Amino acid sequence: MVAPSSSSLTPPCPCKGSTPCCASVPADFFRPHRERPIIPSRRHDMPMAESELTRIRNNHRLLLALCDQLERIADRLPDGIDRQECLVLARALGPALYRIQTVEETLAFPVLAGWQSLEPEMAETLERLRFEHQSDLCYAEEIQDMLRAYGEGRPSPAPDAAGFMLRGFFEGIRRHVAFERQALLPLAALMRHAPASGVLRSA
Template structure:
């Protein structure tokens, strides 16, 4: 149990941190979420680049296992932590409201696409010879390109909103 000095007193790291609504919390969460999503994109790009002859079946199975849960978890966190903070902080801003609705719609689209991609990755991982490598490549590239674009938009728009001032 390591001790830390914070707010003029020593406290155990196991003690819960003082809770206060802070702009840093959604900002830090969003930055970590973006790192995870971009790492997933890199993995999917490696799979696409390996098609058709050098497929890493284990990587396909791993990607199939984590894809849907990761995307759902990231979207849930964005909507429940980041978006709700923005809605509370910038109540009544119609531009931000429309932007958040657009992002929620994109989340829905991404989750549907992730479901289809998961099935295809499972088949690739199982060495299913009926998988068309060209189709698989287009699906993978379409998904990770769209996800990178989504993350880029959030980094420009939402992180600038949630970034700590000063």
């Protein structure tokens, strides 16, 4: 294992400047505190602005970059991991995930709920996504504990179990992001040109 340096463990963006997310995500996005982003409330008949859609797309890129970093850690277990990287992720993972989920639930979910009259399954879909958000946060806490243990030089659980935990987490996040990108965001974008209320009036 690579020992942590004495430098500050202020979490950087996990993509280290190599993907577009760094250009769009605030520099302090990975501050290790679970703070609720300040986002104005939204009615379901208010279409999303392009900047809001872009914000969610950038958050998706950030989540996928995090998954890539977790996968690299899983691939390098037990002896090739960077302990400082583990400590950084242990501090940042849960708070970053919470902020990303809050943005989605505040900006996108109310808009998508406006389609319930045309798509009765939408309410069930949004409820399932909220449940997945909560499950992912709980899982992230376990991942953080494991990363902290490895970062502090006390590997627990065993490498095989740690790798299984990591892969279960980042594969679930990737599936969640893929569904939102392929199914929900295009629908939210469509509402910029044809809000659900207008569609219903013309139906």
